Amino acid sequence: MAGWYEEAVGLLRRPAVAEMAVDVLLCAVPIWAAVMIGLVIGWARGKHQRKDAALADDDDAADASGDAGDCVDGRTFFEGGHHVVTEKDLEHLVQLLDNKESGDTTWQHLMERTTSNMTYKAWRREPEVGPIMYCSRTIFEDATPELVRDFFWDDEFRLKWDPMLAYFKILEEFPQNGTMIIHWIKKFPFFCSDREYIFGRRIWESGKTYYCVTKGVPYPALPKKEKPRRVELYFSSWRIRAVQSPKQDGQQSACEVTLVHYEDMGIPKDVAKVGVRHGMWGAVKKFQSGFRAYQQMRDTDNTLSRSAIMARVTTKTSIASSSCPLDQEPSNAAKTIDESENSRAVQPGFDWKWVVFGGAVAAVCVLNTGLVGKALLIGAASRRQAKK
Template sequence: MALLSTLLEILRRPTMVDVLSELMMFIAPLWVAVIVGVLVGWAWKPRWAKILGCSESKDASPASPTATSLSTCFPSIPSLNALKFQLPSCVSWTTDDKEGLSLPPAATKSDSSSSQLDSSGPVSGEDLEHLYRLVEERDGGPAWIQMMDRSTATMGYQAWRRDPETGPPQYRSRTLFEDATPELVRDFFWDDEYRLKWDDMLIHAETLEECPTTGTMMVQWVRKFPFFCSDREYIIGRRIWESGRSYYCVTKGVPCSSVPRRNKPRRVDLFYSSWCIRAVESKRGDGQLTACEVLLFHHEDMGIPWEIAKLGVRQGMWGAVKKIDPALRVYQKQRASGAPLSHCARMAQINNKVSVDYQRCLESSTDNSSEVEKPKNPKERNVPKLLVVGGAILLACSLDRGLLTKAVIFGVARRFARNGRRL
């Protein structure tokens, strides 16, 4: 009755313009509530719906690594496109029954292209080609939007983000470490035993399989997440290619039938995190190649709304990144004192040589460019912000997990609204 009386009151307005304006003001909140409810309901749909969706897509061929590829120096970044949601984990569920790790046959560490172009194993020459195109900004993807530019006395850091048509947000970063060699930084990022000491999000790291000839490894990571999210498990394939003093380090999620899935920790299937590490000139301007540049490309789908994940990345990125440089300096001193190498660090030194001819072939084939844009005007993102705030409110009202969880969700929404113009 209240709804009917309100409509009748609107229709009694003296002019048609007044009637239409009142109707728009009356209907708009309802449509916003419907849209937010649909988006949140789709993002947080029950497990049986996901399983049903996976069973219907068994006949679909999995996406190629070059189509979906993209820890940065900040480890494990989550990624909800405002209007599109993906379930890439369904693809991996259909491939988990296949053989786990099929390492390439023994090969020599030489300049021939045979070791670069092999298509066997969890990480192949296609992954090297894709990373090379990302480094040269010729992968044909959307323009990169700068997010951050920070620095300390011994480290500089820049970060960009882009939103592809399908899949989670992709991140690109450039970190400059003063007075560090590419070889040291390469070993540092590969050393899981040492990472467990400085990365407080990593709670378990185990090598599952490895190839002593190519250096290819399959490792299992378990990362700690906030109390209202379950921990995440990663099965990662990784491998390093060497070109002079430049190192192309590929890590990505791979299927593994030997490690069964569990409800907790939840496995992340879509994961890509790769580096190009190389010697560059110091920012001191002395012309010496005494600094090390790390170009990092990262994306993953951790099963949470991407817009909320982007907010978390934005708020926590610098806090995570600035922990890396002190850890690197301690690692540097340990190596200088003659401390023994860990097994993972020794594996990082088994690299696949990239010949000059092969690199020229890659350069001639990278004809699609990607652009770098300045940060967008905050006014252009008002609608996604409204959806995130509304989604957080509906999510808090729909979850029965106590006042503390709801307070956290409301706090995220409130901070997003308050700081929105600066994001």
């Protein structure tokens, strides 16, 4: 034991080893500083959020007591389902699809990817007021609009392919027009609380084109809690229709899905943009694999879930079909995201504390995987070689 101790002491007394240890410590200081600053910011924000949540709970309790005589379980709040998702919501979707509600902001090209059986394009725009809007256009080869429509509505199957969906429940359904009120809880990374959604959804049918409208709705029977955090501003809607295959075989054997999505998750825009940009393609690939699994399941099993059955109850309407106007926008109007990010980086008013917080989170993630130690040792060794 004594011999081992003497060897260890002798090793530490070597100038090269001591110098490398100092290098490692100097490299680690900025990371731990970022971690500590991030923890302080997180603690401060959590304190304010707890105060806001307490005030919100008091307001909810007052509202609930005032509405107790009128709404016991939420069902009388949306009697008949006619006021959950309305024609105005459909009109809002159509206006966005026709690019008639863009205002002074333009759609920016975000991504374009192609696989053997799918084509995907995405855009985003940032209104002066409200959350960032996203629009995507996906073409699935060898798919029918009816199957894609069922897939979007089938929450029972979604639990099998969407790792973010932790829980869902049908709160209410209205068979006369197909309207549903759904409760979701989605899992978020460890540094964010989970998110809760209560939304209404309904499908309109024009010819063989389906307009699937989903939006957040109030539901007094299910009061808000501190956790999971409820997302109240939520709009996620699709147009689904048959199109000619990109393979140019002259057949309408493909299905086009144009999505318009925006929500206020309570996350700063700059942080949300980075997360969406880096996670979008992975989410799209999971979506694609989930749809193909659903396609195989439906080929062998004709049993429909309750959600898929309700997807077949549509409201007939007449809407003039149009192409995706984003594909025809001039290149100077649709700036690339990289150009936009560079321009925003030098604008005043950028909240740098969230950059530090993001760095702290990244540091924690890397520390958990053991990669920081390797990176620091490699850096120290390289500087040692340079000194030689």
